[in-house]
Amino acid sequence: MNATIVIQGVDVFHGQGAQRFHAVKQASLSIAPRETFGLVGGSGSGKSSLLRVLAGLSPNWSGSITMAGEAMPPGQRPPRAFHRHVQMVFQDPYASLNPRHTVDRILSEGLALHGFRDAEQRIRDVLDQVGLGPRFRFRYPHELSGGQRQRVAIARAISLEPQILLLDEPTSALDASVQAEILNLLMTIRQQRPVTCVFVSHDLAVIAHICDRVAVMQHGSIVEHLTADELISRQVSHPYTRQLLAASEGLSGIDPAA
Amino acid sequence: MTDASLLDIEGLTVSFPSDSGRVSVVRDFALRMGREKIGIVGESGSGKSITARAILGLVPHPGQTTARRMQLGNRNLLALDSAGWRGIRGKYAGMIMQDPKFSLNPVMRIGDQITETLRLHEKLDRAEQRRRAIAILQAVGIDDPERVYAAYPHELSGGMGQRAMIAAMLISSPELIIADEPTSALDVLVREQVLKLLDDLVTTRGIGLILISHDLPMVARFCDRILVMYRGRIVETLDAHHLDRANHPYTKGLMACLPQPAYRGQMLPSLSRDPAWEQA
Numbered sequence: 001m002n003a004t005i006v007i008q009g010v011d012v013f014h015g016q017g018a019q020r021f022h023a024v025k026q027a028s029l030s031i032a033p034r035e036t037f038g039l040v041g042g043s044g045s046g047k048s049s050l051l052r053v054l055a056g057l058s059p060n061w062s063g064s065i066t067m068a069g070e071a072m073p074p075g076q077r078p079p080r081a082f083h084r085h086v087q088m089v090f091q092d093p094y095a096s097l098n099p100r101h102t103v104d105r106i107l108s109e110g111l112a113l114h115g116f117r118d119a120e121q122r123i124r125d126v127l128d129q130v131g132l133g134p135r136f137r138f139r140y141p142h143e144l145s146g147g148q149r150q151r152v153a154i155a156r157a158i159s160l161e162p163q164i165l166l167l168d169e170p171t172s173a174l175d176a177s178v179q180a181e182i183l184n185l186l187m188t189i190r191q192q193r194p195v196t197c198v199f200v201s202h203d204l205a206v207i208a209h210i211c212d213r214v215a216v217m218q219h220g221s222i223v224e225h226l227t228a229d230e231l232i233s234r235q236v237s238h239p240y241t242r243q244l245l246a247a248s249e250g251l252s253g254i255d256p257a258a
Numbered sequence: 259m260t261d262a263s264l265l266d267i268e269g270l271t272v273s274f275p276s277d278s279g280r281v282s283v284v285r286d287f288a289l290r291m292g293r294e295k296i297g298i299v300g301e302s303g304s305g306k307s308i309t310a311r312a313i314l315g316l317v318p319h320p321g322q323t324t325a326r327r328m329q330l331g332n333r334n335l336l337a338l339d340s341a342g343w344r345g346i347r348g349k350y351a352g353m354i355m356q357d358p359k360f361s362l363n364p365v366m367r368i369g370d371q372i373t374e375t376l377r378l379h380e381k382l383d384r385a386e387q388r389r390r391a392i393a394i395l396q397a398v399g400i401d402d403p404e405r406v407y408a409a410y411p412h413e414l415s416g417g418m419g420q421r422a423m424i425a426a427m428l429i430s431s432p433e434l435i436i437a438d439e440p441t442s443a444l445d446v447l448v449r450e451q452v453l454k455l456l457d458d459l460v461t462t463r464g465i466g467l468i469l470i471s472h473d474l475p476m477v478a479r480f481c482d483r484i485l486v487m488y489r490g491r492i493v494e495t496l497d498a499h500h501l502d503r504a505n506h507p508y509t510k511g512l513m514a515c516l517p518q519p520a521y522r523g524q525m526l527p528s529l530s531r532d533p534a535w536e537q538a
């Protein structure tokens with residue numbers, strides 16, 4: 001099957017031995033090229049744990065994962081080239097950017113690490129693409145607003161032209177108007193590049209807006225798979241998904257009467 | 259008490275010194291409210307928290323608060339010294355903050371934190387204090403109040419911690435509660451439960467509530483009236499049941515940029531700011 005991400009029977013753990021915590025249980029899903037796939041669930045449901053495994057950031061898992069045609073062996077850190085193709089954007093743009101580095105340095109480090117020779121041109125292009133432009137190039141993170149920092153984090157991720165973009169609550173810390181700008185930016189990137197996305201959020205309205213399909217997670221398990229259309233028209237069967245929908249009535253733009 | 263006489267504020271301004279002189283971060287704020295539920299919404303930095311702190315005399319140094327009028331019931335808040343403020347806070351008005359991890363004292367048992375205001379404002383023996391604390395923990399929907407009474411904050415989940423905060427607030431039967439982003443740090447499902455609880459309690463006990471959030475639809479579900487703040491000023495007051503009657507372009511923009519099925523997969527309208535919004 002021609003899928004960009006295939007996950008089969010994946011368990012994710014934190015810690016070892018008696019302290020070991022089973023954070024994701026038997027997750028299976030498959031994501032098509034250029035699809036945007038949503039992971040939704042309450043806090044602690046295992047969304048970030050699964051995403052970090054896909055990003056090659058936590059080796060403590062078992063099962064089978066194939067990313068862009070390459071099998072990912074459990075228990076080890078992937079080679080550097082993996083990160084060129086798989087990039088992650090985190091919720092907190094304050095924590096994910098080195099406060100002592102300028103935007104220029106933040107962007108050029110990744111490019112140098114992966115052997116890009118046209119860094120100068122790429123930095124200019126990518127800053128334009130995320131709507132920041134050249135005047136932000138030599139600023140430090142503390143000189144930027146939350147939304148501008150998230151744009152830098154996205155610029156860093158897409159500058160490497162990854163095939164897979166993993167986004168962990170990229171708009172949860174932002175005001176509604178800034179969230180809209182970042183969602184629009186992601187839509188544009190998707191149109192311009194052949195990128196497959198996994199988008200984690202607890203906000204059903206955001207998920208319904210940007211995703212094609214969704215997996216609902218509860219206590220580490222995927223309890224339901226839905227298309228965005230099913231989510232919007234409330235054709236859901238698991239009680240936990242119903243609870244999430246009820247809690248987001250009015251909170252989100254999802255029409256409770258629909 | 260007549261309907262609009264719980265809190266009466268006029269011309270509230272809060273300023274901080276900066277390199278270029280004093281900067282007002284809250285400007286000419288006004289609110290007259292009774293025992294009703296008022297929402298304050300606005301983006302981050304718009305002055306919501308500083309307004310809340312000013313109402314409780316908690317603006318941090320070197321901030322300066324001025325107002326033409328600040329009355330809580332028949333008490334003139336403008337005339338209070340720091341001892342006077344301590345007499346108001348906890349007893350007549352209290353605040354619930356965003357993260358229980360920061361607003362609860364980490365080295366003090368929950369029970370002691372709840373009875374603290376009782377000890378400050380009323381003369382009750384230990385057993386009676388404990389009885390009242392257990393009762394209030396039950397009232398905020400905690401099933402095992404004895405355990406929570408003896409627990410330290412880190413032993414509680416976020417939702418439990420926030421319920422304990424609400425309990426600590428309610429025990430002295432205040433007239434006014436200000437809740438500043440009380441559920442932003444909570445799980446979506448817990449958020450809903452905590453808001454419903456707060457809503458029930460203030461309604462049945464006849465407490466005035468000021469609910470602060472950046473989430474306009476959420477505030478609209480729980481409040482009667484909504485003040486929309488933009489860069490330190492109230493730009494519009496809304497009837498919470500008629501958001502569709504919003505007039506100000508900022509308020510309209512805030513609603514339009516929320517994802518909704520009608521715009522699915524399309525660009526969301528973005529907010530273009532007009533410098534004129536900063537003038538009254």
Ligand SMILES: Nc1ncnc2c1ncn2[C@@H]1O[C@H](COP(=O)(O)OP(=O)(O)O)[C@@H](O)[C@H]1O
Pocket residue numbers: 014015021023041042043044045046047048049050
């Ligand atoms: N580094 C860690 N060590 C131990 N437990 C962890 C760690 N990270 C997450 N967990 C636990 O794993 C569970 C899932 O967490 P997480 O994947 O962060 O959930 P979500 O992103 O859905 O909120 C939670 O119970 C959390 O406490």
Ligand SMILES: Nc1ncnc2c1ncn2[C@@H]1O[C@H](COP(=O)(O)OP(=O)(O)O)[C@@H](O)[C@H]1O
Pocket residue numbers: 274283300301302303304305306307308309318319321
């Ligand atoms: N201690 C302080 N000193 C100087 N400026 C402050 C201080 N606290 C808050 N401010 C400024 O006041 C404005 C309003 O802040 P705040 O009330 O916290 O906003 P909100 O709660 O709406 O996000 C912001 O511009 C903030 O930078």
Ligand SMILES: [Mg+2]
Pocket residue numbers: 047048049
């Ligand atoms: Mg997470």
Ligand SMILES: [Mg+2]
Pocket residue numbers: 306307308438
């Ligand atoms: Mg605030």
